[in-house]
Amino acid sequence: MNTRKLIVILAAFVLALPLLATKLQVVTTYPYIAGLVEHVGGERVTVHALAGGQWDPHTIMAKPSFIAKLRRADLLVINGAQLEIGWLPPLLSQANNPKVNVGSRGMMDLSRSVKLIDVPDSVSRAHGDIHPDGNPHYYLDPHNMLPLAEAIAAKLCELDGPGSTIYRKNLSDFQSKWKAKLAEWEKRLAGLKDALVIEYHKNYDYLLRRYGLRLLGTVELLPGIPPTSKHIQELEGKITESKVRFILQDIYNSDEASRHLAAKHGVPMIKLPHDVGAVREAEGVFSMFDEIVRRLTHE
Amino acid sequence: MKLIFLPIILITGILAAPVRLHGQESTGNPFAQAKFVPDISLILDSSFVIRDLDDEWFTSLWLPGFSHAGTEDRAAELNETNVEKGFNLNYAELSLASVVDPYFDLFAVFHLSNEGFAIEEAYFTTRRLPAGLQVRGGKFLSQFGRVNGQHAHYWDFASAPLIQSAFFGGGGMGELGARLSWVAPLDVYLQLAVEVLQGDNGMSFGRGGFELPGVSVDDVQAPGLVIATAKSSFDAGNLTVLAGLSNASGRARLSPDLEDKNSTMAFAGTSKVFGADLTLKYLFDSVRYLSLQTEVMSRSTRGDRYDLDAVDGWLGREQRGRQAGMYTQVVARLTKRLRLGARLDLIWKNDVRCAGIRQDLPENLARYTAMGEWNPTEFSRLRLQYTFDRSRHAQVYGIWQREPVHELALQVNITIGAHGAHAF
Ligand SMILES: [Zn+2]
Numbered sequence: 001m002n003t004r005k006l007i008v009i010l011a012a013f014v015l016a017l018p019l020l021a022t023k024l025q026v027v028t029t030y031p032y033i034a035g036l037v038e039h040v041g042g043e044r045v046t047v048h049a050l051a052g053g054q055w056d057p058h059t060i061m062a063k064p065s066f067i068a069k070l071r072r073a074d075l076l077v078i079n080g081a082q083l084e085i086g087w088l089p090p091l092l093s094q095a096n097n098p099k100v101n102v103g104s105r106g107m108m109d110l111s112r113s114v115k116l117i118d119v120p121d122s123v124s125r126a127h128g129d130i131h132p133d134g135n136p137h138y139y140l141d142p143h144n145m146l147p148l149a150e151a152i153a154a155k156l157c158e159l160d161g162p163g164s165t166i167y168r169k170n171l172s173d174f175q176s177k178w179k180a181k182l183a184e185w186e187k188r189l190a191g192l193k194d195a196l197v198i199e200y201h202k203n204y205d206y207l208l209r210r211y212g213l214r215l216l217g218t219v220e221l222l223p224g225i226p227p228t229s230k231h232i233q234e235l236e237g238k239i240t241e242s243k244v245r246f247i248l249q250d251i252y253n254s255d256e257a258s259r260h261l262a263a264k265h266g267v268p269m270i271k272l273p274h275d276v277g278a279v280r281e282a283e284g285v286f287s288m289f290d291e292i293v294r295r296l297t298h299e
Numbered sequence: 300m301k302l303i304f305l306p307i308i309l310i311t312g313i314l315a316a317p318v319r320l321h322g323q324e325s326t327g328n329p330f331a332q333a334k335f336v337p338d339i340s341l342i343l344d345s346s347f348v349i350r351d352l353d354d355e356w357f358t359s360l361w362l363p364g365f366s367h368a369g370t371e372d373r374a375a376e377l378n379e380t381n382v383e384k385g386f387n388l389n390y391a392e393l394s395l396a397s398v399v400d401p402y403f404d405l406f407a408v409f410h411l412s413n414e415g416f417a418i419e420e421a422y423f424t425t426r427r428l429p430a431g432l433q434v435r436g437g438k439f440l441s442q443f444g445r446v447n448g449q450h451a452h453y454w455d456f457a458s459a460p461l462i463q464s465a466f467f468g469g470g471g472m473g474e475l476g477a478r479l480s481w482v483a484p485l486d487v488y489l490q491l492a493v494e495v496l497q498g499d500n501g502m503s504f505g506r507g508g509f510e511l512p513g514v515s516v517d518d519v520q521a522p523g524l525v526i527a528t529a530k531s532s533f534d535a536g537n538l539t540v541l542a543g544l545s546n547a548s549g550r551a552r553l554s555p556d557l558e559d560k561n562s563t564m565a566f567a568g569t570s571k572v573f574g575a576d577l578t579l580k581y582l583f584d585s586v587r588y589l590s591l592q593t594e595v596m597s598r599s600t601r602g603d604r605y606d607l608d609a610v611d612g613w614l615g616r617e618q619r620g621r622q623a624g625m626y627t628q629v630v631a632r633l634t635k636r637l638r639l640g641a642r643l644d645l646i647w648k649n650d651v652r653c654a655g656i657r658q659d660l661p662e663n664l665a666r667y668t669a670m671g672e673w674n675p676t677e678f679s680r681l682r683l684q685y686t687f688d689r690s691r692h693a694q695v696y697g698i699w700q701r702e703p704v705h706e707l708a709l710q711v712n713i714t715i716g717a718h719g720a721h722a723f
Contacts, residue, residue, distance in 0.1 A: 054584075055582075055584075056585035056586075061539070061580075062723050063539050063723055064488040064532035064541055065487070065534045067490075068482070068485060068486060068487060068489075071484060082718075086718060090721075096431045096432060096480065096482045097431070097482075098428070101426050103401065125676070125715075129676060226635065226636075252584065
């Protein structure tokens with residue numbers, strides 16, 4: 001008898017739990033998205049990023065605890081362009097949350113708000129683990145943060161009408177601060193125009209394009225496939241022919257080959273954060289780009 | 300014979316469809332459907348096996364207290380893969396998945412092998428149920444324990460854990476039925492589920508009645524099997540802990556093959572299997588991890604057993620069985636491409652009593668497995684696995700005799716098509 005009562009009370013308590021949370025529950029796949037949502041959502045939302053900034057965004061370990069987060073989300077914001085393809089779909093189908101299922105109002109794909117580059121004409125995995133919808137690392141162009149923040153604000157207004165005024169105010173605050181920063185970064189990076197660079201993975205292409213840097217090649221042989229000694233030799237040939245300014249290395253791939261190239265040819269290797277939390281200094285979206293600019297300009 | 304062609308026609312038809320439809324689209328077909336083609340993938344698994352016993356002898360060996368297939372099928376009853384020495388085409392697995400409409404998703408996995416075409420899974424899941432609920436219906440792998448719900452290509456070893464095969468067979472517990480799951484709205488992951496299944500598993504459960512001279516046993520009214528599971532997980536820094544409890548309770552029928560002289564036993568009763576599983580996974584960085592996984596399972600059976608006596612014909616006695624086993628495995632991912640693992644399998648309890656008299660069944664059935672994997676990409680895998688199996692026995696003049704087996708298998712697993720995401 002007592003056990004039955006206890007079960008009823010427990011069940012009522014558990015079912016009532018979501019009612020206690022009055023703030024809009026937002027879950028994002030990556031930390032930079034959580035950063036943007038925090039700026040726009042402010043006090044009215046609770047944000048949680050599933051993946052940590054220290055991990056390879058292509059191969060996040062699909063932890064069951066993520067399912068618990070997705071289960072209670074009112075809004076899920078993803079990077080899209082298939083960056084989450086290797087880990088998010090089974091989590092979503094296990095979360096039993098119709099609010100954030102694909103096609104629901106509470107599922108938002110940020111890649112729809114920007115123009116993707118390097119969309120392949122034909123796809124084949126003979127070219128490695130390619131991104132079939134185009135390069136998904138678009139958020140490393142700081143100019144793209146403006147349309148992303150706008151899209152997030154529009155979504156928050158749609159889901160939480162009473163907060164619209166606040167969201168719009170937060171957005172315009174963010175926009176003016178961000179625009180000031182864009183001018184500053186533009187000035188500081190002006191000296192790098194036409195500089196030749198090598199990167200490990202095509203992580204920073206949007207950044208390079210924005211500031212007029214030119215990509216000579218990638219350290220990895222093909223997307224997701226580590227370099228071979230033949231490929232490194234070819235890269236070395238290119239390095240000796242032309243003046244390479246630096247080698248950009250992310251923090252999660254092995255930097256062995258990049259270090260070898262750097263040491264042998266006297267080209268500096270720069271480790272750049274690829275997301276908020278990737279390095280200690282990149283605490284939010286502002287400081288992430290501050291840090292990227294600082295590292296690129298050796299200040 | 301015709302059955303062999305069916306999968307081939309199916310695969311070529313389906314894989315060709317997007318290309319063909321795409322062509323039509325470019326010429327302006329107003330009814331083009333290419334964009335609705337489901338996610339399709341094909342997984343090929345083949346191997347080369349070296350074993351120190353010849354195939355016929357190996358196949359006839361028993362897992363005492365668990366095997367009941369005829370002489371020719373005993374190895375296949377426990378393992379669907381790597382059965383023969385030399386080359387094996389273990390399977391080609393064709394899977395299709397898509398959203399159906401705003402209310403349902405559909406998944407289907409077809410298992411194609413030299414034995415024919417099998418629907419390994421074909422089920423729908425709901426998309427819109429409130430309160431963290433989901434219903435799954437059709438044919439699907441039960442989520443009992445840790446390994447049963449996984450397809451073979453997700454396993455960390457070329458073979459299923461011994462206790463898993465002993466209780467549920469080489470193909471695992473894949474049944475017709477329905478499943479209701481609920482995810483708790485908590486910070487920690489907690490999932491509760493109930494499955495109501497037909498109960499045709501064959502190793503631990505069954506429905507078909509039988510007629511023996513002087514004995515008549517009715518069919519079990521379906522559904523004959525109910526499974527309940529609870530799974531929970533939390534993270535502590537870079538360590539993820541996943542634990543589960545499972546219980547399967549159902550009716551059992553084991554009918555003899557009256558054509559087969561070696562088929563001298565029948566059973567009708569009930570069977571209960573309990574399982575507990577624990578997985579610990581520690582991530583060092585984006586590439587390297589160390590995982591420890593263990594499952595303990597126990598089974599109790601109760602009912603009437605019938606044995607064919609050379610003099611008196613079929614004799615019925617009450618049977619009670621208590622059997623238990625476990626496995627523990629450690630797997631380390633050292634680089635993006637290299638994984639190493641070791642597993643210990645042990646069945647330590649094999650207590651079966653007929654009319655109160657304990658049967659002389661060997662206990663301490665052990666198996667030791669080590670593997671090394673080379674994964675050129677996520678889509679291709681080479682695995683070398685060594686197994687020292689001390690669980691298989693021969694029956695010589697009614698006495699069980701252990702037959703140690705050494706086995707080396709080189710397995711190749713290749714995936715094309717849709718990008719399969721990795722579940723934890
Ligand atoms: Zn990428």
